[in-house]
Amino acid sequence: MAARLAIPRMLRWLCSALLLAGVLLGGLHADWDFSQISRRAQALYGPLGEGQQRINEWQNLLATQKQLGELEQLNVVNRFFNKELRYVEDIDLWHQEDYWATPIEALWKGAGDCEDYAIAKYFSLRHLGVASEKLRITYVKALTQNRAHMVLTYYARPDAMPLVLDSLVDAIKPANQRTDLLPVYAFNAEGLWLPGAKGNQKVGDTKRLSRWQDVLKKMQAEGFPVETTN
Numbered sequence: 001m002a003a004r005l006a007i008p009r010m011l012r013w014l015c016s017a018l019l020l021a022g023v024l025l026g027g028l029h030a031d032w033d034f035s036q037i038s039r040r041a042q043a044l045y046g047p048l049g050e051g052q053q054r055i056n057e058w059q060n061l062l063a064t065q066k067q068l069g070e071l072e073q074l075n076v077v078n079r080f081f082n083k084e085l086r087y088v089e090d091i092d093l094w095h096q097e098d099y100w101a102t103p104i105e106a107l108w109k110g111a112g113d114c115e116d117y118a119i120a121k122y123f124s125l126r127h128l129g130v131a132s133e134k135l136r137i138t139y140v141k142a143l144t145q146n147r148a149h150m151v152l153t154y155y156a157r158p159d160a161m162p163l164v165l166d167s168l169v170d171a172i173k174p175a176n177q178r179t180d181l182l183p184v185y186a187f188n189a190e191g192l193w194l195p196g197a198k199g200n201q202k203v204g205d206t207k208r209l210s211r212w213q214d215v216l217k218k219m220q221a222e223g224f225p226v227e228t229t230n
Helices: 007-029 034-045 049-065 070-084 103-109 115-128 213-223
Strands: 137-144 146-154 161-163 181-188 191-194 201-204
Touching: 007 213, 034 049, 034 103, 034 213, 049 070, 049 103, 049 115, 070 115, 070 161, 070 213, 103 115, 115 191
Parallel strands: none
Antiparallel strands: 137 146, 137 181, 146 161, 181 191, 191 201
């Protein structure tokens, strides 16, 4: 994500991401028909090439890791996407300044930027059974790079120190050990959250729609079971 990203633009992204984070809840625990998903993806994007193998490996991960404990699932999912995806800016990969890819698009390309990693990890863990309230897609400022960044955070309990799943760092560490990251906003299916001196504060819900609804339409077109919310 480019360093030039401004806070107002982040807010627009967050409004759209609230919808993205929540609308698939109706189908997250249902079986995903990867044969259909691959067929539709090929019809949408053309030959998947090496991306088909990455999609197959994602399918295998989701099918075989459901019995693991949540901490093990975090590590498996984090390592998978950090290994399978190269970090590439949207302008270089998609020839657009701002683009949110579906997990299928990211695996097809074998690349993405920070929000693509976080979104793919979020939906993978939700499909594996991790509760939505334990996961937040979090916008941060990466202080050492002086740029906006996105990570996935995991709360074992509402009052727990979150663990950080980061595309830049393979090791999953508690947020208080990631002093290089300054949290700005976070969201999940339950709402929008702001950091504060007394802990994170919920400041909104997931009912606001935005132009990023196009991402959900792409996922539906790819064959994922999508349930819209009011």
